[in-house]
Amino acid sequence: xxxxCVQIRELPQHIDEEVVIRGWMYNKRSSGKIHxxxxxxxxGFVQAVMVKNDVAEEDFENAKNLWFxxxxxxxxxxxxxxxxxxxxxLSVTALKVLHNPTEEYPIGKKxxxxxxxxxLRHLWLRSQRQHAIMKIREQVIWTTREYLRNNGFxxxxxxxxxxxxGEGASGLFDLDYFDMGKAYLAxxxxxxxxxxxxxxxxxxxxxxxxxxxKSKTRRHLTEFWMVExxxxxxxxxxxxxxxxxxxxxxxxxxxxxxxxxxxxLERDVEPLKKVVPPFHRITYDDAVKKLHSLGSDIRYGEDFxxxxxxxxxxxxxxxxxxxCYPKKVKAFYMKEHPTNPDLVLxxxxxxxxGYGEIIGGSQREDDMERxxxxxxxxxxxxxxxxxxxxxxxxxxxxxxxxxxGIERVVAWICGLQHIREAIPWPRTIYRLNP
RNA sequence: UCCUCGGUAGCUCAAUCGGCAGAGCGGGUGGCUGUUAACCACUAGGUUCGAGGUUCAAGUCCUCGCCGAGGAGCCA
Numbered sequence: 062x063x064x065x066c067v068q069i070r071e072l073p074q075h076i077d078e079e080v081v082i083r084g085w086m087y088n089k090r091s092s093g094k095i096h097x098x099x100x101x102x103x104x105g106f107v108q109a110v111m112v113k114n115d116v117a118e119e120d121f122e123n124a125k126n127l128w129f130x131x132x133x134x135x136x137x138x139x140x141x142x143x144x145x146x147x148x149x150x151l152s153v154t155a156l157k158v159l160h161n162p163t164e165e166y167p168i169g170k171k172x173x174x175x176x177x178x179x180x181l182r183h184l185w186l187r188s189q190r191q192h193a194i195m196k197i198r199e200q201v202i203w204t205t206r207e208y209l210r211n212n213g214f215x216x217x218x219x220x221x222x223x224x225x226x227g228e229g230a231s232g233l234f235d236l237d238y239f240d241m242g243k244a245y246l247a248x249x250x251x252x253x254x255x256x257x258x259x260x261x262x263x264x265x266x267x268x269x270x271x272x273x274x275k276s277k278t279r280r281h282l283t284e285f286w287m288v289e290x291x292x293x294x295x296x297x298x299x300x301x302x303x304x305x306x307x308x309x310x311x312x313x314x315x316x317x318x319x320x321x322x323x324x325x326l327e328r329d330v331e332p333l334k335k336v337v338p339p340f341h342r343i344t345y346d347d348a349v350k351k352l353h354s355l356g357s358d359i360r361y362g363e364d365f366x367x368x369x370x371x372x373x374x375x376x377x378x379x380x381x382x383x384x385c386y387p388k389k390v391k392a393f394y395m396k397e398h399p400t401n402p403d404l405v406l407x408x409x410x411x412x413x414x415g416y417g418e419i420i421g422g423s424q425r426e427d428d429m430e431r432x433x434x435x436x437x438x439x440x441x442x443x444x445x446x447x448x449x450x451x452x453x454x455x456x457x458x459x460x461x462x463x464x465x466g467i468e469r470v471v472a473w474i475c476g477l478q479h480i481r482e483a484i485p486w487p488r489t490i491y492r493l494n495p
Numbered sequence: 496u497c498c499u500c501g502g503u504a505g506c507u508c509a510a511u512c513g514g515c516a517g518a519g520c521g522g523g524u525g526g527c528u529g530u531u532a533a534c535c536a537c538u539a540g541g542u543u544c545g546a547g548g549u550u551c552a553a554g555u556c557c558u559c560g561c562c563g564a565g566g567a568g569c570c571a
Contacts, residue, residue: 088531088532090529090530090531090533090534091527091530091533092526092527092528092529092530092533092534093526093527093528094527094528095527095528095529095530096530097529097530097531097533099531108530108531110529110530112528113528114528129521142529144529144530144531145531146531165505165521165522166521167505167506167521168506169505169506169507169520169521169532170520170521170532171506171507171519171520171521171532172506172507172508172520173506173507174506174507174563174564175563175564176562176563176564177506177507232569232570248570249571270571272569272570272571274568274569274570275496275568275569276568276569276570277564277565277566277567278565278566278567278568278569279565279566280570280571281569281570281571282571285571286571287571364569364570366567366568367566367567367568368567409571418570418571419571420571421570421571463571464571465571466570466571467571468571469571470571491562491563491564
């Protein structure tokens with residue numbers, strides 16, 4: 062019977078069988094007459110044990126000369142072993158070296174600095190830690206899509222190259238677009254999402270967005286992924302329900318499917334287990350009062366600084382909504398508060414443990430007159446918004462939506478120090494490669 | 496754009512008051528049949544980011560520049 066090629070993940074189903082696995086050797090320990098080859102194939106990790114007397118002399122000699130990250134095809138018998146972290150080991154019977162590097166692998170077994178690792182991001186992704194983060198990122202995205210699909214949302218992606226501007230002229234990347242002048246990389250899909258909501262009711266966009274702001278913090282990337290649901294006939298209240306439901310579903314599914322990854326990241330899961338609806342709520346007005354009592358010098362009418370966000374989230378054991386900000390610090394499309402014209406019907410969702418804002422949402426202004434007034438107030442070019450105003454001209458409707466930053470959610474759930482580990486190829490103001 | 500900190504071996508970092516530039520990991524050689532960031536012995540490895548200055552003497556002090564990190568602002 063020919064020996065079958067299997068993935069490392071499947072090894073427990075092949076105990077006492079002889080199999081072939083293909084992968085990379087990420088570490089090796091060796092005695093004079095026994096080699097321990099640590100192998101990785103993307104599906105899992107396993108130790109291949111090579112005993113001198115059990116293999117051809119040439120194979121044993123070849124193993125001795127392997128460099129880290131050598132690509133191997135290993136034949137061996139699968140053996141249950143309590144000493145192995147995964148419970149199985151491979152007793153090697155034959156070794157085929159598919160590629161043995163001739164240079165030292167630059168990423169060592171001890172710690173490295175962040176700059177060095179980011180320069181080697183293409184190799185760094187091979188590490189167990191980065192693999193765990195990518196797995197959780199995938200779970201976050203998958204659950205988001207699944208949740209929205211199961212709840213009747215239609216995916217209607219927005220363009221990445223746009224002619225008109227989104228929320229304002231600042232922070233946009235521009236490029237030359239044939240003979241049509243400047244085009245811009247989208248910083249939000251929201252205006253398009255509103256058009257899609259008028260067409261199909263419950264929709265969402267999901268894609269990369271771009272901010273050219275020179276932000277230099279652990280919460281910022283110049284390119285990041287955002288999911289933006291937009292729902293016809295949802296008001297501010299419905300909107301927040303949707304947000305807490307979605308975030309809770311994401312955390313629940315990560316806890317359910319990514320226990321190993323969270324453990325590898327040494328993430329304390331107790332705070333995550335508390336992430337169930339309803340989330341805490343506080344109005345902007347009350348939040349300012351609370352911050353004052355906690356020693357902040359924030360002035361009423363200002364947006365929160367990062368310190369304020371951190372102080373505020375430390376008061377709660379799960380995510381907290383901050384509602385109804387002053388109109389003048391928020392975007393033009395947010396709906397005016399029904400009883401206080403100085404406020405808007407919006408919410409920021411702040412993640413606990415100091416992570417801060419992961420969602421920004423609002424009910425949208427559906428009144429044509431007020432919306433035009435707001436565009437003029439903020440000095441925005443009215444002519445850029447003609448199609449957007451059509452949404453108020455033809456069957457205007459109550460609607461709400463929000464944007465959730467995927468990397469910020471991943472960074473929070475994984476307990477990362479910096480958002481740049483939450484995306485495969487981070488783009489920051491000083492980093493364009495790899 | 497602003498504030499703070501940093502740049503020393505391939506990597507992570509030491510180097511006291513300005514007084515012989517070091518360790519761990521990685522590399523090389525040898526040893527070891529159960530290692531878990533394996534261990535033990537030996538060994539090679541340096542334009543101390545760059546330019547200028549002070550000094551008998553500069554990794555260390557001064558000036559300028561380059562690069563990076565953290566934070567502020569802005570935001571998801």
